[in-house]
Amino acid sequence: MISNSTTTKQFHFEILYQSKRSRARVGRIHTPHGIIDTPNFVGVGTNGSMKTLHNHDVSKSGLQLMFCNTYHFMVQPGTELVKEAGGLHRFIQRHQPIITDSGGFQVFSLAYSHVAKELKGQGGKKHASSVLKITEEGVLFRSYRDGKKIFLSPETSVQAQKDLGADIIIPLDELLPFHVDETKLKASFARTHRWELRSLYTHLKHPQNQAMFAVIHGGADLELRRQSCEILTKESFDGYAIGGSLGSDTDELVATVAGTTPHLPTEMPVHLLGIGDLPSVNRCIPHGIDTFDSSYPTKIARHGMILTKEGPLKLTRQIHANEFRPLEDDCTCQTCQHYTRAYLHHLFKANEPSAASLATQHNLSFMIRLMSQIRTEILCGLI
Amino acid sequence: MISNSTTTKQFHFEILYQSKRSRARVGRIHTPHGIIDTPNFVGVGTNGSMKTLHNHDVSKSGLQLMFCNTYHFMVQPGTELVKEAGGLHRFIQRHQPIITDSGGFQVFSLAYSHVAKELKGQGGKKHASSVLKITEEGVLFRSYRDGKKIFLSPETSVQAQKDLGADIIIPLDELLPFHVDETKLKASFARTHRWELRSLYTHLKHPQNQAMFAVIHGGADLELRRQSCEILTKESFDGYAIGGSLGSDTDELVATVAGTTPHLPTEMPVHLLGIGDLPSVNRCIPHGIDTFDSSYPTKIARHGMILTKEGPLKLTRQIHANEFRPLEDDCTCQTCQHYTRAYLHHLFKANEPSAASLATQHNLSFMIRLMSQIRTEILCGLI
Numbered sequence: 001m002i003s004n005s006t007t008t009k010q011f012h013f014e015i016l017y018q019s020k021r022s023r024a025r026v027g028r029i030h031t032p033h034g035i036i037d038t039p040n041f042v043g044v045g046t047n048g049s050m051k052t053l054h055n056h057d058v059s060k061s062g063l064q065l066m067f068c069n070t071y072h073f074m075v076q077p078g079t080e081l082v083k084e085a086g087g088l089h090r091f092i093q094r095h096q097p098i099i100t101d102s103g104g105f106q107v108f109s110l111a112y113s114h115v116a117k118e119l120k121g122q123g124g125k126k127h128a129s130s131v132l133k134i135t136e137e138g139v140l141f142r143s144y145r146d147g148k149k150i151f152l153s154p155e156t157s158v159q160a161q162k163d164l165g166a167d168i169i170i171p172l173d174e175l176l177p178f179h180v181d182e183t184k185l186k187a188s189f190a191r192t193h194r195w196e197l198r199s200l201y202t203h204l205k206h207p208q209n210q211a212m213f214a215v216i217h218g219g220a221d222l223e224l225r226r227q228s229c230e231i232l233t234k235e236s237f238d239g240y241a242i243g244g245s246l247g248s249d250t251d252e253l254v255a256t257v258a259g260t261t262p263h264l265p266t267e268m269p270v271h272l273l274g275i276g277d278l279p280s281v282n283r284c285i286p287h288g289i290d291t292f293d294s295s296y297p298t299k300i301a302r303h304g305m306i307l308t309k310e311g312p313l314k315l316t317r318q319i320h321a322n323e324f325r326p327l328e329d330d331c332t333c334q335t336c337q338h339y340t341r342a343y344l345h346h347l348f349k350a351n352e353p354s355a356a357s358l359a360t361q362h363n364l365s366f367m368i369r370l371m372s373q374i375r376t377e378i379l380c381g382l383i
Numbered sequence: 384m385i386s387n388s389t390t391t392k393q394f395h396f397e398i399l400y401q402s403k404r405s406r407a408r409v410g411r412i413h414t415p416h417g418i419i420d421t422p423n424f425v426g427v428g429t430n431g432s433m434k435t436l437h438n439h440d441v442s443k444s445g446l447q448l449m450f451c452n453t454y455h456f457m458v459q460p461g462t463e464l465v466k467e468a469g470g471l472h473r474f475i476q477r478h479q480p481i482i483t484d485s486g487g488f489q490v491f492s493l494a495y496s497h498v499a500k501e502l503k504g505q506g507g508k509k510h511a512s513s514v515l516k517i518t519e520e521g522v523l524f525r526s527y528r529d530g531k532k533i534f535l536s537p538e539t540s541v542q543a544q545k546d547l548g549a550d551i552i553i554p555l556d557e558l559l560p561f562h563v564d565e566t567k568l569k570a571s572f573a574r575t576h577r578w579e580l581r582s583l584y585t586h587l588k589h590p591q592n593q594a595m596f597a598v599i600h601g602g603a604d605l606e607l608r609r610q611s612c613e614i615l616t617k618e619s620f621d622g623y624a625i626g627g628s629l630g631s632d633t634d635e636l637v638a639t640v641a642g643t644t645p646h647l648p649t650e651m652p653v654h655l656l657g658i659g660d661l662p663s664v665n666r667c668i669p670h671g672i673d674t675f676d677s678s679y680p681t682k683i684a685r686h687g688m689i690l691t692k693e694g695p696l697k698l699t700r701q702i703h704a705n706e707f708r709p710l711e712d713d714c715t716c717q718t719c720q721h722y723t724r725a726y727l728h729h730l731f732k733a734n735e736p737s738a739a740s741l742a743t744q745h746n747l748s749f750m751i752r753l754m755s756q757i758r759t760e761i762l763c764g765l766i
Binding site for chain 1: 705
């Protein structure tokens with residue numbers, strides 16, 4: 001175990017209130033680029049832009065943490081170029097906290113033909129990257145963009161994330177498909193932890209004021225989840241992310257989370273990877289999840305699905321054609337401050353690109369307000 | 384001739400300076416929703432949104448006049464619904480001046496298979512509207528959206544434009560294809576003027592504080608252009624738009640404009656329909672054109688073509704991948720205030736929707752600054 005006491009001066013997690021009813025808590029993650037109030041929603045800006053939005057508008061919306069994907073930046077424009085630009089914050093002009101992943105999820109998604117949701121949306125052929133070789137050392141894959149061979153290992157992933165310079169980074173892990181036999185599962189489980197430790201040790205050589213969150217694995221097997229926690233909590237990670245296969249429905253997801261968080265130190269922040277639908281958010285917070293990243297709220301917006309306190313609203317339905325009121329009466333987002341459902345319905349019907357961006361702005365604002373409301377409910381002893 | 388002296392109280396054109404070198408002038412069009420400094424660029428917001436932009440951002444950009452298409456609003460969401468919403472300004476939340484056209488251009492474009500440029504971009508099949516019948520009374524066409532039959536006549540076009548309530552409206556005219564024999568041309572020429580007068584008389588029954596600009600026709604035939612001016616300047620229009628076939632290149636366009644404006648009263652504003660490329664703008668202003676509408680600057684932006692003082696710049700070229708400076712150093716648009724060419728290049732390469740909107744914002748800002756610069760040059764005696 002290498003101490004990181006000198007490495008994360010600017011990073012710490014402060015718990016303001018611990019619920020007496022559940023593991024839910026209200027806290028603050030302090031980072032070099034500012035505070036993240038928790039529990040909170042983490043917006044997905046894969047390529048350095050939340051789809052359809054501008055970072056200067058996103059900042060105004062109050063989003064405190066943005067998730068960028070290292071895989072995408074390795075392929076385009078290359079992490080060296082981002083470093084040359086002065087790092088990700090400067091390159092994409094986001095002056096608040098950023099988290100990057102390791103690139104592993106995307107690469108393994110492709111390897112196992114489990115193409116990640118965010119890739120699916122962009123058409124199959126373009127993203128037909130091929131994984132050339134997986135060894136103990138790492139993964140060799142071919143860029144879908146220019147055919148260039150890229151080697152992803154714990155060391156190169158961390159180096160890429162050093163180039164990017166996000167506030168929170170993630171060690172390389174191995175993603176397994178759902179149905180594998182126990183031998184393969186155990187071998188993957190062991191390798192993923194070796195890779196995470198190699199990632200951590202690489203990180204700690206040049207911490208650069210970055211924090212690293214370990215990724216807890218073990219699939220739906222709660223004993224493996226416990227073992228994963230046991231291995232990783234011995235190391236000097238700055239927080240934990242629950243990753244890997246989380247089950248096939250919300251019940252399985254919640255059971256996995258509920259069986260995992262008790263094995264994590266309460267004083268550390270816990271992130272849930274890739275989950276942001278409202279039922280999961282509501283059910284995982286009592287189990288001590290502090291942050292959720294998901295492209296779900298922004299993706300459904302582009303298809304005209306609007307989040308409201310009364311439930312989701314399909315804006316393209318004819319019923320909204322002459323509703324001369326905002327998406328939500330008390331919403332303070334730019335969309336609700338200026339436009340009616342009727343106008344937004346019309347923009348969707350007329351295939352205007354501004355429809356998607358206005359709807360996205362609202363759904364993002366909804367998630368930010370929802371999380372603020374949840375923090376209040378925890379403080380009021382309701383969760 | 385019906386007097387419109389009581390109808391346009393809030394509309395008038397004020398000439399601040401008349402060039403001594405040319406017909407160029409600096410002026411102000413006063414409308415119920417504010418002033419348009421001239422010469423100026425008119426942004427195209429076909430469906431009530433300049434593609435990729437939000438009207439509250441467009442207002443901040445300083446765009447003083449927006450062009451909306453009556454045909455598109457007739458088809459979706461219907462002009463009655465816009466009226467029910469309180470008119471176009473309120474429906475689309477634009478509080479500055481708006482101009483609408485008659486719908487004729489789009490309908491006749493389809494009739495003669497000269498599909499208008501802005502329709503082309505949206506794919507052929509969807510817009511395969513069919514013109515069912517053209518008579519002296521008007522044009523019957525079928526909506527591409529729902530198959531509904533819509534009758535466009537001088538009276539229904541003006542009624543639709545009354546529903547919309549733009550500050551400046553345009554009478555219905557007939558658009559002829561390039562190659563027709565002289566008999567057909569003369570018949571069309573006569574009909575177009577009958578339709579314009581029917582439009583004007585319909586308008587003047589309920590002027591609603593709207594101004595109507597006549598459309599000068601005659602194709603490339605300068606004698607017909609002169610006759611068109613003679614007919615239309617006898618009527619109480621509030622300004623003139625040069626329309627119809629303007630020739631096949633910039634030289635023909637300029638020759639047509641140069642042969643037309645001397646036949647128009649100098650005290651009235653003159654608009655050039657559908658033209659906004661820089662060579663045409665620069666060459667037409669000395670002939671007395673006050674306003675230009677065009678989707679060109681915003682359309683090329685969506686394809687990564689950036690307007691700069693040094694000429695257009697193809698942002699997707701590799702040369703821009705590591706240019707860590709704004710599109711233009713002295714540009715005050717939100718895009719140039721926040722982002723580098725390298726980041727914008729990356730967004731285009733990564734197919735991020737925000738690339739198009741950031742580029743559009745810049746090109747719009749460029750046009751607004753260009754026109755301001757041109758006004759200064761006129762005032763300095765340079766044009």
